Amino acid sequence: MTTIATRSPADVAIRVAETIDGIFAMIDGWRDLLEQRLAAADALTAETVDGIVETFAVPAVSGETLLTGAGFVAAPGALQDAEWHLAWWLGTSASPHVARRLATIDDPSHEQFRDYTALEWWRVPATTGARHLTGPYVDYVCTDDYTVTITTPVVREGRMVGVVGADALVDRLERVLLPVLRTGATPATLVNASCRVVTSTDSRREPGSMLRDDGITLAVKALSPTPVTLPGGASVLACGDTSLALVVGR
Template sequence: MTVTVDVSALQIAARIASTIDPVFTMIDRWRDRIEAELLAVATPSAARLDPRIAQLVGPALEAPGSLITGAGFVAAPGYLADAPWHLAWWLSGANTFGAGEGQGLRRLDAVSDPDAEQFRDYTVLEWWRVPARTGTRHLTGPYVDYLCTDDYTVTITTPVRAAGEMAGVVGTDLYVASLERELLPVVRESGYPCTLVNASGRIVTSTDSHRATGALLRLDGLGEALAPLREREGGAPADATALPGGGALVPCGDTSLALVLENLRD
């Protein structure tokens, strides 16, 4: 059931969307460039593609105040002639994974040999699996990313296609701590107990210190209210929805994030 909420909540949701939207726009631009590059060659290869990926994502990773801590392209298994499993992924100097802060821009040292003990099949991970199934972008997390950050992370990925085939995904990693610093002051302006969640109900940040980042928010009716966000991911935003007990869910544009407002009847 849709519900009318205070205009300030709608404004806060719009401000949250405006923080994420530039990341979406950047990833879409990268996707278009990669697709054009793949179509320009008869046999795509990692040797040719990797320098171009580095040129695409490097400036954004090194930009002062950038929210992203990792970015790149992950190829569909067998798509690249010289690299059956391949991650062309770069880390910013703020990313402490494997090196410590202040190490500068560097490439992720990924295990690409499927026979190696540390190899991980990335096609089973949410940030790959969902875009591959839906054909649209997907926001994964917050989750602890043991592959690229070793910290609470939000990963945004979108499919890359060439000649009618999925060539891989392109995307970014964002530390949840950085997002929280950016978004929590905005969320606090709601005037209500308020929690920002993803389309699965996982907490990004909250005005309630007892609601831990990454945990599932368990409220009556929340799963049903979030279903339109999962269905419309990458498309038009859903409407604000009433929750049992007097709360409301307010989508943040088409980001697949939403504000959960509680105790509106108090």
């Protein structure tokens, strides 16, 4: 007889964190590189930023990777020669896996111009000064697919000059995270800080949908590594410092 080992909710949460932490650490490294290089630059220009960003963004989205986009988005007015500027590269699922620069419209008078400072992946880091995970959401700018975006502020001389980050398609994340969730003894759902489903072993809980169980909002905000039991019987616990929460049970 073969015995299938199962993991405790705490162990599953740790495994989830280990997967996401790798992406976080990579983005933190990009931030550190940008802050170091931009601090030494005589002037902030689009050319200066693009040259630095391309060195890490292109390798990050080339080949078989969880990431589908990566780069830097400048704060309006931070660059001397561009009021609005995105230095963002996209990967491709086609072979060969060649990255391409995202084409953007940076003229506010153009009818298709998009003010990215109103979007969550910009707005929250700009307000909190901290890293943020946005989504899943349908990314109409880059992929037209369910996406998770992780962004963190880049600071020069005490001022935020932009955010650096990456996009990951939800279906790619599911291929990695669902096997981890299935090692637990009970059904499991991974949600973001807004209680939006990232992935779940329950087919009724689709990525992007909201969990509205009694008490879940407060439990997710608390993000405790110790399971918090909800009135309905489910438990919620933090997945490290990823800002993601694991909901197990009912």
